[in-house]
Amino acid sequence: MLLTEAHRKLERKKAAATPHPSGDKRLVILDTFMKRQQFRGAALIEVLHKAQELFGFLDDGLLLYIAKSLKLPPSRVYGVATFYHFFSLKPQGEHNCVVCLGTACYVKGADKIMAALEKRTGIKSGETTPDNKLSLVTARCIGACGIAPAVVYDGTVSAKQTPDSALAAVEKLLAAPCNSKT
Ligand code: FES
Numbered sequence: 001m002l003l004t005e006a007h008r009k010l011e012r013k014k015a016a017a018t019p020h021p022s023g024d025k026r027l028v029i030l031d032t033f034m035k036r037q038q039f040r041g042a043a044l045i046e047v048l049h050k051a052q053e054l055f056g057f058l059d060d061g062l063l064l065y066i067a068k069s070l071k072l073p074p075s076r077v078y079g080v081a082t083f084y085h086f087f088s089l090k091p092q093g094e095h096n097c098v099v100c101l102g103t104a105c106y107v108k109g110a111d112k113i114m115a116a117l118e119k120r121t122g123i124k125s126g127e128t129t130p131d132n133k134l135s136l137v138t139a140r141c142i143g144a145c146g147i148a149p150a151v152v153y154d155g156t157v158s159a160k161q162t163p164d165s166a167l168a169a170v171e172k173l174l175a176a177p178c179n180s181k182t
Contacts, residue, residue, distance in 0.1 A: 030047070030050060054142055056137035093134045
């Protein structure tokens with residue numbers, strides 16, 4: 001048991017230390033997850049779940065990346081992602097904020113960040129403000145434990161967040177013009 005946990009820790013460390021060509025640590029975690037599934041096409045649903053957990057939603061680039069990694073036709077990956085209602089292909093709001101609630105972030109106060117954001121926006125995780133300005137999403141670990149607690153604002157990972165810094169960042173997002181990435 002101990003050995004397994006030690007092995008897992010080592011794997012996590014290795015994943016965190018290996019820079020993904022894109023520079024996005026979340027893709028390193030996704031790669032490790034797919035590797036553990038031996039890149040089997042049959043693991044597509046699990047992989048989509050993991051990707052959504054890491055990114056908050058599944059955009060075109062991510063679906064194509066998964067299709068390529070699992071050697072599946074993109075049409076199959078799109079088909080599955082659009083068939084199940086629990087997968088979302090884009091954040092509904094103009095802006096999105098993903099709060100990591102993984103262990104490392106949680107012990108450093110991510111729950112308080114989430115509570116502050118929920119109070120400020122009046123929405124819960126997975127919801128979008130009525131004016132469609134902001135979607136609030138939670139993730140389990142985005143691969144940035146060394147800078148916990150981490151929050152991703154419109155795709156940019158921010159380190160060592162506090163309720164105050166998160167509220168300030170969200171105010172900035174709400175004041176910003178429409179997110180051009182979506
Ligand atoms: S728990 Fe790993 S980045 Fe939050």
